[in-house]
Ligand SMILES: Nc1nc2c(ncn2[C@@H]2O[C@H](COP(=O)(O)OP(=O)(O)OP(=O)(O)O)[C@@H](O)[C@H]2O)c(=O)[nH]1
């Protein structure tokens with residue numbers, strides 16, 4: 001079983017940091033061994049399962065992960081259940097389909113610990129032509145433009161690989177429980193004045209069957225949920241006392 005704390009600390013910052021990695025999981029039995037093997041030593045893997053029928057929960061448990069059960073379907077419901085269950089200072093998110101390497105989160109966490117960013121995002125760089133369907137890539141680019149109009153942020157992706165501090169994430173009060181969750185996190189963080197950075201990460205073809213952006217139905221729901229998030233009014237600025 002993996003320990004909860006990790007021994008690294010950035011230069012000039014002594015002491016261990018604790019990191020939990022939230023891994024939303026719906027029928028990812030084939031990908032789980034690779035994903036969990038790439039979680040950096042000392043970090044805790046929180047696999048959030050809701051009704052997988054391929055034994056994902058059992059496999060995750062056998063491989064040493066902590067399994068969180070979330071009855072409600074939806075990507076956001078899974079991510080938020082993981083965030084709520086986390087106890088570490090820093091929480092990371094990573095898809096559980098082996099398209100992204102959890103080890104790529106290490107420099108993200110260093111950046112948070114160094115105090116140079118509040119939210120670090122991975123910009124997906126496809127390794128092969130099939131890794132990221134054209135319609136998903138185009139949709140993501142369009143969303144990035146809308147995000148820029150809404151917040152002024154110049155991001156080139158809204159990637160699912162990310163790191164931030166747990167208490168601050170909870171304080172954002174995220175409400176979306178479906179595909180809009182990752183976008184709502186960025187919009188609210190930007191509105192709250194967070195420093196948000198983006199770094200390239202390799203993006204591989206997923207292991208196992210596509211569920212969201214690889215299908216038209218999934219893409220339709222994602223666009224609908226995200227449009228809703230972008231229509232949310234900006235939270236009123238806090239009155240200085
Ligand atoms: N627990 C839980 N996990 C989910 C749910 N929907 C998606 N996931 C997981 O969230 C991660 C991202 O979903 P993906 O299906 O990879 O979505 P995507 O990357 O947009 O598209 P594809 O890879 O083409 O399916 C994966 O690890 C899924 O297993 C859900 O309703 N509940």
Ligand SMILES: [Mg+2]
Pocket residue numbers: 095097099206
């Ligand atoms: Mg995927």
